[in-house]
Amino acid sequence: MFYRVVISSVLLLLSCAAIAQGPAPTISYTRDIQPIFTEKCVACHACYDAACQLNLGSGEGAARGATKTPVYDGQRSKASPPTRLFYDAFGKTAWQRKDFYSVLDAQGSQAALMARMLELGHKTPLQPNARLPDEIVLGLNRENMCPMPGEFDGYADAHPKEGMPLAVTGLTDQQYQTLQRWLASGAPIDEQGLVPSAQEALQIVQWENLLNAPGARQSLVGRWLFEHWFLAHLYFKNGEPGHFFQWVRSRTPPGQPIDLIATRRPNDDPGTQVYYRLWPVQGVIVHKTHITFGLSAAKLARIKTLFYSGNWQVNALPGYGPERRANPFDTFQAIPAQARYQFMLDNAEYFVRTFIRGPVCRGQIATDVIRDNFWAMFQAPEHDLYITDPAYRGKATPLLATPGQNDDVGSVLTLWHDYRDKRNEYEALRRDTYAEAPAPSWSTLWAGNDNALLSIFRHFDSASVNKGLIGDVPQTIWLFDYPLLERTYYQLAVNFDVFGNVSHQAQTRLYFDLIRNGAEQNFLRLMPADSRAGYLDDWYQSSGKVKMWLDYESIDNDKPTALKLDEKDPKRDFANQLLVRYGDLNARPDPINRCDGAYCSRPNIDPALQDAEQALSRLTSRPAAGLNVIDQLPEATMLRIETQSGKREIYSLLRNRAHSNVAFLLGESLRYQPGLDTLTLYPGVLSSYPNFIFNIPAEQVPEFVARMENAKDADHFEKIVDRWGIRRSHPQFWQYFHDLTEYIRETEPVEAGVLDMNRYENL
Structure with missing residues (x-):
C-alpha cells in the first residue's frame, strides 16, 4: 500500500507541474529512455548474466522482461531451452510463453515492477564514496531474487537498500522522473x-x-x-x-x-x-x-x-548430426587444409577471442583451465605436417573428434575416457611423426601479420586477448598448429552450448584441459630436449603430477631443437630473441613490464605520463611476497591518470594469480600460490569487466606507488582507496566508469562498447 501511495503522489505532482507549465512533451523510448538505460542499467543488464535475464540494451529486451530461470546453472541435469534475444523468440507474448514476465506493465492499481524497483532505489541513496553495507551481496555470489510483480512488497521489506540501480550511484532526479512518466503512460516503445x-x-x-x-x-x-x-x-x-x-x-x-x-x-x-x-x-x-x-x-x-x-x-x-559436429576435420576434409588454416591465421586474434574471451559472459568452467597470463603463437603452415603430409593427415583426422555432443549425465566418465584416449593416441602420433621431421627453428613460427603474437589474461571467470606480447615473460607459452586451433574453436565456440546441462559442460571443460596441455607440449618442442621435463614439472606441480600420469601423453624428451638458446634459462632467452626477431609484428611494445634499462616508459608521450609510467613500473613483475598489496587487489583494476594539461590515460593493472597447476575441474583455490602472484600494468582497457577504478592526478602517481609498496594490510590499502578510489557510491561514478568506454572509442573505435560492472568490487 505504501508504494501505491508514493507512486500516486509522484504522478499527482507531475500532473500539477504539467498544468502549471503546459503539456509535457511526449516521451520517446528511442530519444529519452534508451539513453538512460544505456548510461545507468546496461552495465549490469546485458548478455546471459543479466540479473533475471532482464536485458535493457534494446526495446525488445525491455519488453521481454525478466524470468526466474538463470542461464548459468552448472548443476542442471537437462539442457535448458535457449533464450537468446533477437533469436529464440520475438515480442512480449512469445517471451511470456517462455516464462518471462513484464517489468513494464502496471498490475491493476499497482505501478509497474520497474517503477517500484526504481522508487525503492531512489529513496535510499548511498553515502557518497563510502563502502557499501556488507549485507548487500554483490558479484557472482549474489543470489538474484527476481521477484514477480506480486512478490515485490516482500522483496522490499527484506531488502530495503536493494532497489535499482543496485548498489551504485543512481538516477538523477530528471532521469528518475522521465522513467516514471514513461512507465505511468504505459511504457510505449517506438524503437526502430x-x-x-x-x-x-x-x-x-x-x-x-x-x-x-x-x-x-x-x-x-x-x-x-x-x-x-x-x-x-x-x-x-x-x-x-x-x-x-x-x-x-x-x-x-x-x-x-x-x-x-x-x-x-x-x-x-x-x-x-x-x-x-x-x-x-x-x-x-x-x-x-x-x-x-x-x-x-x-x-x-x-x-x-x-x-x-x-x-x-x-x-x-x-x-x-553429432558426428559431423564432433569432427570438423572430417566434415570439411574436401576443403584444402592449407586454406582453412591460413584463413584462421590471417584472423588469429578474432578466433582466439571467440573461445578465450566469450561471448558467454561467465566462463569459469573454461577459464579455470588456463593460467592467468600467457602468450600464444602459431605454427607456420609450411611446417605443419597436417597441412603438408596427406598420409599423416589421414591418420590424424579420425582422432581429432571432440566431446560434448552426447549430454547423457550417466555417460560422462565413459565419454571422457573415450575422447581422452583418442586425443592421446593423436598426441603420440604427432610426437612420433614430428620426431622424423626437421628440428624446429625460427621458421617454424608463423609471422604473416600482427596476429602472429597474442597475449591472454585471465580474470578469474573471464579473459581477454590482445595482439602483441604484453607483460613479463609468462610461466607458459602456447603454440597452436592447425589441428589444435580448429579443435579449440569448435569445442569452445561452435559446439559449446551455454544452455547445456552438467554433462555437456563437464565434457567441454575436461577436454579443454587436454587442449591446453597440447599447446604447451607443442611449445616445449622449441626448448632444448633436456629442459622440457623440468618445465613440465614446474607447470604441473603437486597434484598436477597425478594428472600427468593419469591423462596426458608423454612428451618428446629426445628430439633436439634447432634454436640456439641459453641453457641457464632457455624460455626467457627464447622470449627475448622472439621480441627482437619479430619486433615489427609485436603490436604491443612493453617497456613498463619488461624494462631493460633506466627508462621504463613509452617514448613520445606526454612527459607527465612518462614520469607516471616510470613510477608505476615499480609495481610490475614483483611477486606478492615482496609486494603485499597484491593480495588486496582484484583481478582487473583500472588506473585513470590525469595530467595538469587535461590529458588522461587509462591503464589496466592486472593481477596474475599463480597456481601450482590448472589441471583439475574443482578446488582451484587449493592450488593458489599467492606469494607468487604478480601485477601487469599496460595502457588500455584490457578487460570487459573492470573490478575497480583509481583516479590519480599524474603528479600524485609517485605517492600512490609508494603507498602501494608500503601497504602491508587491508587497513593500509583502505586508506589508498579512500584517497584515490572511485567506489560504486562515488557521486561521479558513472562519469568515470563510462570514460573507460570513451577511451576505447578514442583509441580503438571499432572495439568500443559498454563495459560490464557486475564484477565491480566493494573495496
Whole structure:
C-alpha cells in the first residue's frame, strides 16, 4: 500500500507541474529512455548474466522482461531451452510463453515492477564514496531474487537498500522522473531496427552472393565460413560508425526478408535449404559480446584466392548430426587444409577471442583451465605436417573428434575416457611423426601479420586477448598448429552450448584441459630436449603430477631443437630473441613490464605520463611476497591518470594469480600460490569487466606507488582507496566508469562498447 501511495503522489505532482507549465512533451523510448538505460542499467543488464535475464540494451529486451530461470546453472541435469534475444523468440507474448514476465506493465492499481524497483532505489541513496553495507551481496555470489510483480512488497521489506540501480550511484532526479512518466503512460516503445546504409547494402549483396553461390564446392565453403563467423560482429570498410552485422541462416534467399532458422548450435541440422544472410546487430553494443571482424574488398579477394584458386572438388556434401559436429576435420576434409588454416591465421586474434574471451559472459568452467597470463603463437603452415603430409593427415583426422555432443549425465566418465584416449593416441602420433621431421627453428613460427603474437589474461571467470606480447615473460607459452586451433574453436565456440546441462559442460571443460596441455607440449618442442621435463614439472606441480600420469601423453624428451638458446634459462632467452626477431609484428611494445634499462616508459608521450609510467613500473613483475598489496587487489583494476594539461590515460593493472597447476575441474583455490602472484600494468582497457577504478592526478602517481609498496594490510590499502578510489557510491561514478568506454572509442573505435560492472568490487 505504501508504494501505491508514493507512486500516486509522484504522478499527482507531475500532473500539477504539467498544468502549471503546459503539456509535457511526449516521451520517446528511442530519444529519452534508451539513453538512460544505456548510461545507468546496461552495465549490469546485458548478455546471459543479466540479473533475471532482464536485458535493457534494446526495446525488445525491455519488453521481454525478466524470468526466474538463470542461464548459468552448472548443476542442471537437462539442457535448458535457449533464450537468446533477437533469436529464440520475438515480442512480449512469445517471451511470456517462455516464462518471462513484464517489468513494464502496471498490475491493476499497482505501478509497474520497474517503477517500484526504481522508487525503492531512489529513496535510499548511498553515502557518497563510502563502502557499501556488507549485507548487500554483490558479484557472482549474489543470489538474484527476481521477484514477480506480486512478490515485490516482500522483496522490499527484506531488502530495503536493494532497489535499482543496485548498489551504485543512481538516477538523477530528471532521469528518475522521465522513467516514471514513461512507465505511468504505459511504457510505449517506438524503437526502430538498425537499417544498413546504401553503401553497406551493396556490400551485403556481395558477401551474401559469395556464401550462397551455387555449386557443391561453393556450398561447402559457405557452410565452413558461416560456422567460423557466426559469433562475429562484422563491419564494413567505410561503413557507418556503430553499424555491425552478423551471419544467420535463413529459409529465404538474398533479396527477400530473412526467415531465421534458430537452431541451438550453428552447425545443427537446419531441416531445410539454407541461405546465409547478414542482418544488423540490434541494441546497445556491449564490450563483452563484441568480437569484431572487418569485411572489405581486400578480404573478399583473399577469401576467393584461398578457397577457389585450386582445382579441388566436392564429391558429396556432408550432412548434419553429432558426428559431423564432433569432427570438423572430417566434415570439411574436401576443403584444402592449407586454406582453412591460413584463413584462421590471417584472423588469429578474432578466433582466439571467440573461445578465450566469450561471448558467454561467465566462463569459469573454461577459464579455470588456463593460467592467468600467457602468450600464444602459431605454427607456420609450411611446417605443419597436417597441412603438408596427406598420409599423416589421414591418420590424424579420425582422432581429432571432440566431446560434448552426447549430454547423457550417466555417460560422462565413459565419454571422457573415450575422447581422452583418442586425443592421446593423436598426441603420440604427432610426437612420433614430428620426431622424423626437421628440428624446429625460427621458421617454424608463423609471422604473416600482427596476429602472429597474442597475449591472454585471465580474470578469474573471464579473459581477454590482445595482439602483441604484453607483460613479463609468462610461466607458459602456447603454440597452436592447425589441428589444435580448429579443435579449440569448435569445442569452445561452435559446439559449446551455454544452455547445456552438467554433462555437456563437464565434457567441454575436461577436454579443454587436454587442449591446453597440447599447446604447451607443442611449445616445449622449441626448448632444448633436456629442459622440457623440468618445465613440465614446474607447470604441473603437486597434484598436477597425478594428472600427468593419469591423462596426458608423454612428451618428446629426445628430439633436439634447432634454436640456439641459453641453457641457464632457455624460455626467457627464447622470449627475448622472439621480441627482437619479430619486433615489427609485436603490436604491443612493453617497456613498463619488461624494462631493460633506466627508462621504463613509452617514448613520445606526454612527459607527465612518462614520469607516471616510470613510477608505476615499480609495481610490475614483483611477486606478492615482496609486494603485499597484491593480495588486496582484484583481478582487473583500472588506473585513470590525469595530467595538469587535461590529458588522461587509462591503464589496466592486472593481477596474475599463480597456481601450482590448472589441471583439475574443482578446488582451484587449493592450488593458489599467492606469494607468487604478480601485477601487469599496460595502457588500455584490457578487460570487459573492470573490478575497480583509481583516479590519480599524474603528479600524485609517485605517492600512490609508494603507498602501494608500503601497504602491508587491508587497513593500509583502505586508506589508498579512500584517497584515490572511485567506489560504486562515488557521486561521479558513472562519469568515470563510462570514460573507460570513451577511451576505447578514442583509441580503438571499432572495439568500443559498454563495459560490464557486475564484477565491480566493494573495496
